[in-house]
Amino acid sequence: MxxxxxxxxxRLCSILVLSAGIAWACDCFEPRVQIKKEHSDVVFRGTIxxxxxxxxxxxxxxxxxxxxxxxxxxxHVNRIWKGDIGQTFEMPATEETSMCIGFVTSYxxxxxxxLVYASRYGSEYYTSIxxxxxxxxxxxxxxxxxxxxxxxxxxxxxxx
Numbered sequence: 082m083x084x085x086x087x088x089x090x091x092r093l094c095s096i097l098v099l100s101a102g103i104a105w106a107c108d109c110f111e112p113r114v115q116i117k118k119e120h121s122d123v124v125f126r127g128t129i130x131x132x133x134x135x136x137x138x139x140x141x142x143x144x145x146x147x148x149x150x151x152x153x154x155x156x157h158v159n160r161i162w163k164g165d166i167g168q169t170f171e172m173p174a175t176e177e178t179s180m181c182i183g184f185v186t187s188y189x190x191x192x193x194x195x196l197v198y199a200s201r202y203g204s205e206y207y208t209s210i211x212x213x214x215x216x217x218x219x220x221x222x223x224x225x226x227x228x229x230x231x232x233x234x235x236x237x238x239x240x241x
Contacts, residue, residue, distance in 0.1 A: 109181050111212030114225040121198040123164030123206060126217050126229070127156030128194045132174055150174045154189060156197070160229035168232040172199060172206040181209045188214065196220040 111117075118124050132152045152174040158166060177183035188195060194217035199206040208214045215222070 109209070109211030114222045117198045117213060117222075118163055118226070120200065121163060121213070122201045123166055123170070123199050124162040124197070124226070125156070125158050125164065125166060125170060125232075126160040126194070126196045126220075126223075127158040127170060129154050129189070129191050130157045130169075131155040132189065132191060135173065150176060150189070152189075154184070156195075158232045159194075161232055162226050162229045166232065172197075172208070175207065177210045181211050182207050183210065184208060184214060185210055188216065194218065196222060 112120075132150075132154055135151050135153050150173075153171050154174040156170045156172075158168050158170050174189050175183035176186045176189065195214050196217050197208055198213040199208045217223075
């Protein structure tokens with residue numbers, strides 16, 4: 082009996098396992114602004130005003146790998162380009178680890194001004210490190226997005 086008759090070799094199994102692990106790693110590129118906007122449920126610019134304790138784990142903890150900080154990022158929203166949000170917006174303060182979902186860790190600081198593209202999964206909104214959030218002052222996307230809407234005026238229009 083030759084070595085191929087004994088079934089799958091241990092070396093091949095190791096390669097398959099390692100390949101599967103690599104396939105789950107975050108490998109992304111930043112899409113164009115219009116694509117990011119189309120594929121997001123909310124697009125806004127805001128300042129993190131608080132990182133408050135969360136009462137429950139992030140909704141996606143069983144589907145994606147990320148670090149659940151067990152915190153909620155509370156934003157004071159300055160501009161809105163998409164979505165039904167007001168002057169304050171909250172979303173899980175998850176940190177990206179290997180699946181692209183979540184914030185860059187260094188951005189989750191009270192006082193940081195961010196441009197955020199987020200999508201709804203379950204009852205919460207999440208962002209991605211693949212260009213779906215960035216520091217407001219460095220965001221070249223702002224030119225293409227245009228002036229956006231003032232959240233105070235959006236609220237006034239809805240109440241009329």
